[in-house]
Amino acid sequence: MNPDLQATDPAIADLVAAEERRQAETVKLIPSENYVSPAVLAATGTVLTNKYSEGYPGRRYYEGQQVIDPLEELASRRARELFGADHANVQPYSGSPANLAAYMALAEPGDTIMGMALPMGGHLTHGWSVSATGKWFNPVRYGVRRDTGRIDMDEVRELALAERPKLIFCGGTAIPRTIDFPAFAEIAREAGSVLVADIAHIAGLIAGGAHPSPVGHAEVITTTTHKTLRGPRGAMILSDEAHAKAVDKAVFPGLQGGPHNHTTAAIAVALHEAAQPSFADYAAQVVRNAVVLAEALAERGFDLVSGGTDNHLILIDLTPKGVAGKPAAKALDRAGLETNYNTVPYDPRKPFDPSGLRIGTPAITTRGMGEAEMRQIAAWMDEVVTALAGSDEDAAEKVIDRVHHEVRELTTRFPVPA
Numbered sequence: 001m002n003p004d005l006q007a008t009d010p011a012i013a014d015l016v017a018a019e020e021r022r023q024a025e026t027v028k029l030i031p032s033e034n035y036v037s038p039a040v041l042a043a044t045g046t047v048l049t050n051k052y053s054e055g056y057p058g059r060r061y062y063e064g065q066q067v068i069d070p071l072e073e074l075a076s077r078r079a080r081e082l083f084g085a086d087h088a089n090v091q092p093y094s095g096s097p098a099n100l101a102a103y104m105a106l107a108e109p110g111d112t113i114m115g116m117a118l119p120m121g122g123h124l125t126h127g128w129s130v131s132a133t134g135k136w137f138n139p140v141r142y143g144v145r146r147d148t149g150r151i152d153m154d155e156v157r158e159l160a161l162a163e164r165p166k167l168i169f170c171g172g173t174a175i176p177r178t179i180d181f182p183a184f185a186e187i188a189r190e191a192g193s194v195l196v197a198d199i200a201h202i203a204g205l206i207a208g209g210a211h212p213s214p215v216g217h218a219e220v221i222t223t224t225t226h227k228t229l230r231g232p233r234g235a236m237i238l239s240d241e242a243h244a245k246a247v248d249k250a251v252f253p254g255l256q257g258g259p260h261n262h263t264t265a266a267i268a269v270a271l272h273e274a275a276q277p278s279f280a281d282y283a284a285q286v287v288r289n290a291v292v293l294a295e296a297l298a299e300r301g302f303d304l305v306s307g308g309t310d311n312h313l314i315l316i317d318l319t320p321k322g323v324a325g326k327p328a329a330k331a332l333d334r335a336g337l338e339t340n341y342n343t344v345p346y347d348p349r350k351p352f353d354p355s356g357l358r359i360g361t362p363a364i365t366t367r368g369m370g371e372a373e374m375r376q377i378a379a380w381m382d383e384v385v386t387a388l389a390g391s392d393e394d395a396a397e398k399v400i401d402r403v404h405h406e407v408r409e410l411t412t413r414f415p416v417p418a
């Protein structure tokens, strides 16, 4: 624990310590989360937070950029090299602002834009109605096929050719299958649209060679840095040369003020880590673990959207288990298994009380868990969900307590990076 924080503000220091303990003792199955390395964490807690640097390297609105300019250039170069992109903007505050910048760079308010519907696996910022992107633009949305649970590329083509959107978003938050970037690119070309690939969830898999890259297919690529990429909370926009200027102008001065330089430093560290051969091993193991976990769940009667997974993420329709997503997620959390409830495609239930559960393997793989642990986790999930579906509440609580005990024991063998 940090002694300065403890001395100045024990209330916050205690909360941080409690969260550290909670993270150590739980099995984190939320697919958008991870654990950063001590080096990434250290970079976020530096004096770089004290500096304003509106603008870009060599073109700033504040003096004193002797250190920040090379820092941002290094982060940007590492991003370009890791992903093979022409251009990288490392300033977006997070994934949602990065997506807003893509709109600002490529469209005018009121223009037609296209993305995957939120309940089908898209993100709020891909034009969902409650989001600014759904209010300020004219969104059209595609989904997945009812029979396969996979993106309906015929629907994407028909919709794109009928609506001619300014931009088409591909990527999402609950897509368990490989995204076909070349197919999206061909449709975008036919429709005269710019293809934006939002790789927030899978950036680390792409960097590690465990998912095909959108570079060369999507003109603009947005991503968070804190999911599979295992960096600090932040975002980047990669683009081809033709869109570089528009992207930069959209981020600053279009949407943001000063970049968060301590975050830029931590992004640079994460990119350096992701360029090491060991990160490719990590990315491959994330996928291997997800496949094993999916198979073990399917063997226990769990209904997986699309039948399984190609990446880090598994979407479970709990309907056949006789339990809804929210009570299941809450019971699992009490057992030390952290998940999130989620809509499944064509969900008959409400978004705040949906049928599904979304899980993934990026965080547990970072802790070094492997295939044996995946089978154990599937068994625990089955025990908790089956107990919850039964009518005996006391018996269910006993199961949850016992699993919690066993989960705690497992987590002591796989420490969080520190």
Ligand SMILES: *Cc1c(COP(=O)(O)O)cnc(C)c1O
Residues within 6 Å of the ligand: 032, 094, 095, 096, 097, 099, 122, 123, 125, 171, 172, 173, 198, 199, 200, 201, 224, 234
């Ligand atoms: C997480 C995510 C975002 C948003 O990122 P925030 O940092 O939470 O704003 C955008 N798009 C996709 C596909 C995501 O998974």
